[in-house]
């Protein structure tokens with residue numbers, strides 16, 4: 001058998017009430033962030049797996065020992081912005097500020113500089129493509145914000161589905177061929193291509209999102225595992241994401257309208273078992289470690305450029 005790719009596992013560590021759909025319905029929320037994180041850490045420990053935590057800078061400032069303990073346990077801490085503001089609501093300068101402030105908060109809590117970034121609500125789309133200029137000029141090395149399916153809130157319908165180096169001369173949503181110098185490695189969230197892919201242009205759904213959050217909670221465990229297998233068989237690592245609050249039923253609030261309830265809480269009771277099954281069947285590691293070939297390549301090219 002072919003060796004299977006190692007997949008990337010990440011958790012967006014934010015206040016559960018940062019989620020756009022529940023934000024308006026929440027007054028004086030109780031914070032469950034420590035317990036939610038503990039639930040996730042216990043499961044990772046059980047399988048001896050390291051993961052990436054994309055941490056909101058304000059959370060790192062508020063809970064420094066919690067965030068420090070992630071690094072002490074061998075996990076990667078990366079940035080999920082400073083205030084969890086989607087990029088649609090930021091200017092270029094404000095985004096640069098968010099990147100720097102969150103890096104400072106993470107460095108202060110852990111002593112480590114984050115090299116990865118994930119935009120709140122996957123808010124890097126053609127509308128906010130300028131984000132790559134800002135990331136390129138920063139100390140960050142990779143991004144994991146591109147969602148290669150169009151959804152009502154976010155997504156880029158024809159973006160690449162495997163890790164790629166963002167080219168400075170092509171669209172940031174094209175696989176970078178003409179890349180030179182330092183740059184950002186993009187690891188899109190995973191999707192599966194359906195047999196209808198060849199009918200694209202006829203309005204059929206050709207890509208199915210599955211690899212995290214609401215999608216993973218809705219899909220039966222068997223189907224979720226089948227999709228991971230399908231992506232791995234094509235030689236690609238899966239980029240799987242969750243939020244620690246998705247494993248803690250204590251965060252549910254009463255009185256949400258039905259559609260918000262569904263998207264926010266559906267399948268929470270089975271989420272831990274599903275992730276347990278995935279960690280049992282497949283290999284996972286931090287995003288940084290799964291991307292290490294691409295990150296090494298960009299470093300090499302950078303140093304070659306400097307030598308000549």
Ligand SMILES: [Zn+2]
Pocket residue numbers: 012014018080084119120121
């Ligand atoms: Zn988030």
